[in-house]
Amino acid sequence: MVLVLVRAFDAFLDGVNRIYVQNPRARERPIKGFLQVANVLAHIAGFILILAALMDRNPVIFLSGLGAMTAVLLLVFRDTLLSLVAGVQITTNDLIRTGDWIEMPQFQADGDVIDIALNTITVQNWDRTLTSIPTHKFLEHSFRNWRGMAQSGGRRIKRAIHLDQNTIRFLDEDEIERFSRWELLKDYMREKREEVEAFNREHVARGDVVPEQRRMTNVGTLRAYLIAYIRAHPGIHQEMITMVRQLEPGPEGLPMEIYGFANDTSWPVYEGIQGDIMDHVLATVPEFGLRIFQTPSGADVSEGLRELRAAWESAEG
Numbered sequence: 001m002v003l004v005l006v007r008a009f010d011a012f013l014d015g016v017n018r019i020y021v022q023n024p025r026a027r028e029r030p031i032k033g034f035l036q037v038a039n040v041l042a043h044i045a046g047f048i049l050i051l052a053a054l055m056d057r058n059p060v061i062f063l064s065g066l067g068a069m070t071a072v073l074l075l076v077f078r079d080t081l082l083s084l085v086a087g088v089q090i091t092t093n094d095l096i097r098t099g100d101w102i103e104m105p106q107f108q109a110d111g112d113v114i115d116i117a118l119n120t121i122t123v124q125n126w127d128r129t130l131t132s133i134p135t136h137k138f139l140e141h142s143f144r145n146w147r148g149m150a151q152s153g154g155r156r157i158k159r160a161i162h163l164d165q166n167t168i169r170f171l172d173e174d175e176i177e178r179f180s181r182w183e184l185l186k187d188y189m190r191e192k193r194e195e196v197e198a199f200n201r202e203h204v205a206r207g208d209v210v211p212e213q214r215r216m217t218n219v220g221t222l223r224a225y226l227i228a229y230i231r232a233h234p235g236i237h238q239e240m241i242t243m244v245r246q247l248e249p250g251p252e253g254l255p256m257e258i259y260g261f262a263n264d265t266s267w268p269v270y271e272g273i274q275g276d277i278m279d280h281v282l283a284t285v286p287e288f289g290l291r292i293f294q295t296p297s298g299a300d301v302s303e304g305l306r307e308l309r310a311a312w313e314s315a316e317g
Contacts, residue, residue, distance in 0.1 A: 005046070013039050040080070040118075082136035083119045090138060096121065101146040107133050109143075154237035154261030155270045159278055161285065162253035162293040163219065169289065170215040179221055184228040192216060192224075218288040219246075223256065225288075226281060230260050235273035237263040253293030 013035045090096050100113045102123060111125035120132040149155055171179070180189040196214045203212045226244040230236055240261040247255035258281065262273045285292055296304075 010039055010042070079134060079136065080119060083134060086136040086139045087116070087118060090116070090135070096138065096145065097147065101150070103144040103146075104133065104138075104141065106141050107131055107137070109133060150265050152240075153265065154240045154263060155265045157236075157258065157260050157262055157270075157274050157277065159274065160247065160255040160257040161278075161281060162255050163285070164291040164293045165249060165254050167289060167291045168217065168219045168254070170217055171221060175218070175289070176216060179225075182225070184232065185221070185225050188224045188228065189221075218290055219254070219256075222285065222288045222290060225284070226256070226258060229280070230258060230277070233273075233277060235262055235264070235276065237261040252295075 017035050096102065096113055096116065098113055098116055101111065102113060103110045104123070109123040109125065109131040111123050111131075113121060114124045114130075115122040117135070119135060121135055121138065123131045123133065125131060176189065176193065179185050180193075182189075193216070196216060199214050223244050223246070227242070230242050230244065231238065236242060237260070242260040245257050245259065247257055249255070258277065262270045264270060264273065282292065
């Protein structure tokens, strides 16, 4: 009879959980862990009642002995108790919800949370494998939750191109005129040209002294174009920060970083927006007389050797 009641109570709790998960708030406030605690307590009580019936003893006698077994019980149920406390804090502080994308490198977890239970939190990784992490580990180790990104409506784009510093130079008059006809650059070119001319009028040559003069550069014009292009792109979130900045130059050229946020957080759409922007940027760089820096490959070395050999043969001939 006791066993039947325990099994019935177990089925009742399972039914309660199945009904509750249909509620939209179930993702924010999962109760599976608390139901499992009630289930454990019910099984312990059932075990005591069954043992008392078999030994023809009063169940109170076994309950009074639990005090002496507290140390053993704490040792046996250590992880369960820690996970119970962790589950309360996770639920109360809204740290993790079912469906959240989390990263926890310590356990090689990177994917969506699909289950929050008493002892474990299950993560389905992007390669479709499952990682089960003890609940209390989320209070002992740091993890990254991407929910804020999904709720903000913008996903960050942070990509850099490396420019060959040997191709950086001043613009000539023909280039200034050509870029002044570009729709995204015409306002910038007009304002910059007026600013440069006004500065140079104030710094004229005096005798043999070389005056301080300003001129427009191809790399500065490219940066202005990329800023205008990013701000006009339909896939960029216009209410979030967008910028194009130069990073510290180094052996791999001058890095120019594009920073902004896509207005769609879906992974495939985000990658499409990011790829579309980078395709355009890489194809546009040569228009400014610049070249993308690239480490020489085997084909580059072979081509250089062929040119060197042709030049040598031409000189001998």
